[in-house]
Amino acid sequence: QQQVKQSPQSLIVQKGxxxxxxxxxxNTAFDYFPWYQQFPGKGPAxxxxxxxxxxxxxxxxxTISFNKSAKQFSLHIMDSQxxxxxxxxxxxxxxxxxxxxxxxxxxxxxxxP
Amino acid sequence: xxxxxxxxxxxxxxxGTSVKIECRSLDFQATxxxxxxxxxxxxxxxxxxxxxxxxxxxxxxxxxxxxxxxxASLTLSTLTVTSAHPEDSSFYICSAExxxxxxxGVDNEQFFGPGTRLTVL
Numbered sequence: 001q002q003q004v005k006q007s008p009q010s011l012i013v014q015k016g017x018x019x020x021x022x023x024x025x026x027n028t029a030f031d032y033f034p035w036y037q038q039f040p041g042k043g044p045a046x047x048x049x050x051x052x053x054x055x056x057x058x059x060x061x062x063t064i065s066f067n068k069s070a071k072q073f074s075l076h077i078m079d080s081q082x083x084x085x086x087x088x089x090x091x092x093x094x095x096x097x098x099x100x101x102x103x104x105x106x107x108x109x110x111x112x113p
Numbered sequence: 114x115x116x117x118x119x120x121x122x123x124x125x126x127x128x129g130t131s132v133k134i135e136c137r138s139l140d141f142q143a144t145x146x147x148x149x150x151x152x153x154x155x156x157x158x159x160x161x162x163x164x165x166x167x168x169x170x171x172x173x174x175x176x177x178x179x180x181x182x183x184x185a186s187l188t189l190s191t192l193t194v195t196s197a198h199p200e201d202s203s204f205y206i207c208s209a210e211x212x213x214x215x216x217x218g219v220d221n222e223q224f225f226g227p228g229t230r231l232t233v234l
Contacts, residue, residue: 034222036225041204041228041230042227042228043117043119043206043208043225043226043227043228044157044206044225045225046222046223046224046225049222089156089157100147100159100162101147101159101208101223103156103157104156105155105156106154106155106156108154
């Protein structure tokens with residue numbers, strides 16, 4: 001019940017295209033859904049996060065879509081650029097502070113010219 | 114965003130020795146820090162939750178006598194890998210969450226350190 005399933009495992013998108021990564025969860029107690037971006041040899045960095053009281057959140061080229069009834073959420077990267085090439089992790093946790101994050105398995109995104 | 118540092122950034126040691134990794138929150142205080150390990154091309158695996166002034170909470174399957182965690186202050190947590198062996202070689206990452214009401218971070222955001230690459234020969 002603690003799992004967060006992420007797909008696809010790897011993704012190749014042409015420059016300027018839309019990159020879409022999907023995640024699904026089972027634990028209905030999860031209340032906070034962040035996405036992290038990680039470059040090789042670096043720690044993950046928060047990209048964007050959403051709470052289940054909204055169905056969509058947009059920050060620049062990055063958008064999270066959230067479907068509470070389906071227990072699914074996705075990351076959309078518009079106008080994908082070579083600099084977006086990285087590994088992306090979705091995660092989930094309960095609302096209260098200091099709760100541990102449950103991570104998805106990661107998606108390696110490659111943007112080709 | 115808030116800054117978390119780790120030291121060292123990489124370390125190579127001989128099998129059987131102990132290695133200490135430091136995690137510091139540079140511009141905020143955190144009662145809780147988290148330690149993860151990450152193998153190549155895999156996700157982050159939570160090892161333990163480090164609480165300031167109390168014992169760490171270890172995830173199932175993580176040997177607490179092998180991975181010693183000390184959280185001596187609101188800005189510093191240390192992970193000591195005791196009697197390290199080649200299978201302990203990994204990328205170790207910490208994260209920290211600012212104290213509520215400090216104005217750092219939003220939505221209980223956790224800030225991650227840059228990671229420490231441990232290689233045991």
